Amino acid sequence: MFHSMRRPFLRVSMIIGGVVLAAALALLFGLLVMVLWNWIMPEVFGLSPLTYWQSWGIVLLAHILFKAGGHRDQNHHKSRDEEWKDRFRDRFKTRFWVGDQAQKPETPEPKRPGAQEPPEPEAPPKPEEPRDS
Secondary structure (H helix, E strand, C coil), X not given: CHHHHHHXXXXXXXXXXXXXXXXXXXXXXXXXXXXXXXXXXXXXXXXXXXXXHHHHHHHHHHHHHHCHHHCCCCCCCCCHXXXXXXXXXXXXXXHXXXXXXXXXXXXXXXXXXXXXXXXXXXXXXXXXXCCCC
16 A cells, blocks of 8 residues: 555656756756856957846747757658758768669759759770771
8 A cells, every 4th residue: 555655756756856957957058058158258249248037038948949940740650850851861872872782863953043964974996997098
């Protein structure tokens, strides 16, 4: 009986501890940003020093700008970055891979608007045959 009563208490304490730890880390990160800003930016760029809450606002703004757009699709489709990496790997393999495993691309690359077609390479001239006199 004691074991079954202890388990919900453990879950609640883990959740509360996690929230407290996350808040403490966020506050310390704001303090770190304030110290670094006030140490470097006024001397290098002539900017005014920041208060703690201004530095914490910069941390929050950076989180919104750089992390908020990075969520994944719920349909588990590949993100644009993963598709770009796959295309780059395929193009690299077809252009630079040496050996028996080199393959031609299955589909031609899409043409860019306004791009000109490369000229066809000219065939080398045939050597003249010696004439009998």
